[in-house]
Amino acid sequence: MTAWRDVEQAEPEFAQRVRALFDAHKHKTIATLRADGSPRISGIETVFEDGELGFGSMADARKGADLRRDPRFALHSATVDPVDGAEAQWPGEAKISGRAIAGPVTDGSDSFRADIAEVVHTHLNEQATRLVVEWWTPTNGLRRVERE
Template identity: 65%
Template sequence: MASWKDVEEQAPELAGRARLILDAHKHKTLATLRADGSPRISGIECEFAGGELTFGSMAGARKLADLRRDPRFALHSGSDDPPETPNASTWAGDAKVSGRAVPTGSPGDDGSEGFRVDVTEVVVTGLNEAGDRLVVEFWREGAGLRRVERT
């Protein structure tokens, strides 16, 4: 699995934009899997430190139980609405990171737990310069960087 540092080394421009978008808002959305396999969405904060993307969970949180049972997750940045044309291309877009949450150590005395991210995918979605096409750029572990434009 890849660390955030690995993503930065393999796709530095994409990683830089994803990080700026993720850092633009304090609160993000984390999707985890419930015991029955259905999705759960929770609010979360994350940070970049020492080449890792990290986040934590309070004791008793359902997302913590989800991650202990199945570490797969998807993280989505906060997002602003794109501006109206002709300035649509100035929209920063949004960012998504998927991977596995790896515990960073023993749970805290209060039962809280920290995680680092093993990254499997990073996606940045924005608009082209004309503001008339959606641009999706993504890095996948083992597959490298791709860019797709959609109308």
């Protein structure tokens, strides 16, 4: 299993940027898979605690049922538009995908922690002329591409 602490240990600066994007706003988006295999997008809150990335689901919510049936997920940080004229200061957006490990039900809510498969930070280069995609996986480490 790959926990958030593993990302922090492998690439501390990259992990700090990704976490800052997730911590910047309360609400994020999660993609899960419905019983028929089609995607479902839901709002969610996340927490980084004790080296783990955790999230929950209200009792009887469809996203919790999705994750218990098929643990694959993709999380997306909140996204804000670059400010005209200050595009180079745009912090970008972050994504984390993997498998949800079910925890105990507390206060009638499901809890999950992430077994991380991939972490992505998409942003602009310093000149704001190219899109930069950086991604980390437990197998291949940190990689980077720039696109026009």
